[in-house]
Amino acid sequence: MISSLIxxxxxxxxxxxxxxxxxxxxxxxxxxxxxxxxxxxxxxKRDFPYSSVNAGDILYFMSCIGDGEVKARGIVSSVYxxxxxxxxxxxxxIIRNQDKLQLPDQQFxxxxxxxxxxxxxxxxxxxxxxIRIDIKRFTSPDDWLQVxxxxxxxxxxx
Numbered sequence: 001m002i003s004s005l006i007x008x009x010x011x012x013x014x015x016x017x018x019x020x021x022x023x024x025x026x027x028x029x030x031x032x033x034x035x036x037x038x039x040x041x042x043x044x045k046r047d048f049p050y051s052s053v054n055a056g057d058i059l060y061f062m063s064c065i066g067d068g069e070v071k072a073r074g075i076v077s078s079v080y081x082x083x084x085x086x087x088x089x090x091x092x093x094i095i096r097n098q099d100k101l102q103l104p105d106q107q108f109x110x111x112x113x114x115x116x117x118x119x120x121x122x123x124x125x126x127x128x129x130x131i132r133i134d135i136k137r138f139t140s141p142d143d144w145l146q147v148x149x150x151x152x153x154x155x156x157x158x
Contacts, residue, residue, distance in 0.1 A: 031074065
């Protein structure tokens with residue numbers, strides 16, 4: 001009985017994540033203007049953030065080619081993580097969600113065909129007072145850090 005209570009309590013806690021967005025694809029701008037309401041991550045193996053993000057979590061957005069500042073946040077409204085997909089199923093999944101993803105051709109080509117996809121719906125996206133993050137922790141335009149609490153990685157407090 002105690003283990004049931006513990007797992008229920010853990011599910012109720014939200015997690016903060018710092019997410020790099022593709023500046024060439026104008027992902028942040030499109031989230032802010034409402035033309036985009038979903039982000040995608042894809043891999044040929046079960047890779048982060050697979051099974052690590054849940055509805056209600058807070059995503060803090062930054063451009064990975066930028067200045068190391070988080071400039072907006074949003075709340076995860078939905079999460080879809082695929083099982084192993086065939087080439088065709090991967091394409092179909094992205095095409096079915098393209099109205100929310102708004103992927104430009106280059107980003108579509110990079111994601112379509114991946115064996116594992118994570119589609120994360122975003123709501124209540126808002127501009128925030130910039131939070132400085134140590135950008136050395138980010139190594140690619142698709143980086144995603146699960147940080148627990150944004151204050152733990154903020155350089156604003158140092």
